[in-house]
């Protein structure tokens with residue numbers, strides 16, 4: 001096998017790997033980009049983007065139907081086959097286009113899975129690659145459920161590619177993927193069940209707003225079961241049966257059952273010991289420069305790090321730090337920035353900073369400003385009955401410790417709160433700011449009434 005030498009080898013071409021490869025190439029370094037399952041990675045092919053295409057269509061239908069009695073006439077429905085056709089216009093050609101884009105730039109692409117063959121060496125199919133720097137950006141993979149019949153489970157990738165909509169769908173898990181996909185499927189007319197192992201859904205979000213959202217989804221027909229750990233899956237003719245509860249005594253029949261029990265760093269097949277790479281909490285163990293603690297030639301970014309939230313913007317920020325450190329030497333540290341996040345149900349739910357229980361646990365002195373916003377004209381105009389907010393304000397500094405919003409445009413409003421937290425704007429300044437009117441941004445003022 002002939003050895004090819006590069007300045008940098010990047011494993012994985014998602015948000016993180018793609019960014020590192022591009023930045024290093026632009027800085028004049030020779031780059032090998034290794035991608036085993038479609039250039040572009042999770043976000044554009046199996047994650048945020050196709051999910052949002054589908055969530056937006058569901059929202060359009062719901063907004064139209066919510067407007068009944070305010071002018072628009074008739075009712076809207078979601079046609080799954082048409083929706084899938086539309087979704088594919090965003091995804092089908094992408095891996096090929098992205099690979100060609102890299103090749104045109106002068107980045108060398110390889111399509112067989114990369115495996116460590118030494119601290120500075122990767123084997124990809126018949127190619128042996130060596131470099132002074134390697135970046136691991138192989139993303140995450142669904143957590144395997146070690147229960148009988150788990151091979152019958154489908155994944156979020158399968159959901160986003162379903163040619164037809166099954167009549168009955170069950171999700172195992174009560175997090176981001178279960179809620180977002182349950183909402184899309186319910187809006188499209190499926191009978192949806194969420195079977196969750198514990199009491200608390202969506203642990204990263206405010207519990208009161210989660211309860212409100214779950215009640216809303218229940219009205220759409222989603223059924224929720226708590227304290228129901230998965231026990232086994234069985235086939236029953238063409239259907240499946242999920243047995244849940246400690247003794248498997250609860251049964252849920254469905255035509256498709258999705259594993260939405262979380263994702264873990266995708267490192268199992270890389271042969272990390274041969275690369276002299278240590279792990280921490282199942283992810284690559286790195287210092288503040290995103291450099292491996294055991295092999296200084298190796299950096300990592302994105303979902304392969306277990307300590308940070310597996311989100312696209314986080315992957316992108318980490319990748320920028322890795323790229324700078326490869327180009328200029330390991331001097332740039334990742335900053336502990338506030339990270340806003342959003343759940344794309346309709347209505348969406350978003351958060352930034354601390355949860356109320358976290359602020360209590362830390363013994364902080366803070367005020368809680370909360371309310372139901374469904375009565376505001378912003379929501380009444382569009383027939384939205386599910387909206388609320390909670391702000392945690394430090395008693396001394398009057399700065400936000402956390403902000404949580406449920407309702408239309410929550411994903412935008414939360415960005416304003418994130419900016420306020422980042423720039424340490426206190427709530428008195430925030431409420432007195434000039435905002436465009438009428439807008440959901442302006443509605444921040446109403447939170448302080």
Ligand SMILES: Cc1cc2nc3c(=O)[nH]c(=O)nc-3n(C[C@H](O)[C@H](O)[C@H](O)COP(=O)(O)OP(=O)(O)OC[C@H]3O[C@@H](n4cnc5c(N)ncnc54)[C@H](O)[C@@H]3O)c2cc1C
Nearest residue numbers: 012014015016036041042047114138139302303310311312
């Ligand atoms: C259904 C879903 C919806 C999501 N929605 C959102 C959202 O709305 N907002 C948000 O911020 N985040 C969302 N996320 C999370 C977001 O997609 C990820 O955090 C982000 O894509 C991680 O980027 P990454 O570059 O670390 O990994 P990835 O994009 O997963 O890239 C890793 C790449 O490495 C490749 N690879 C793996 N092993 C090897 C190997 N041995 N050799 C070569 N290549 C390899 C993989 O094929 C993959 O292409 C979602 C995730 C999912 C699953």
Ligand SMILES: NC(=O)c1ccc[n+]([C@@H]2O[C@H](COP(=O)([O-])OP(=O)(O)OC[C@H]3O[C@@H](n4cnc5c(N)ncnc54)[C@H](O)[C@@H]3O)[C@@H](O)[C@H]2O)c1
Nearest residue numbers: 173174175176177178197260261262263310311342343344
């Ligand atoms: N809108 C977004 O930003 C968005 C959307 C989808 C996914 N994501 C990212 O992708 C990640 C993965 O999403 P997810 O929904 O799979 O994860 P998640 O961490 O949000 O939820 C996983 C759920 O599975 C449960 N669970 C964990 N282990 C289990 C087990 N052994 N048996 C049964 N249940 C178990 C957890 O209690 C939790 O409710 C998220 O953490 C998020 O960062 C983001």
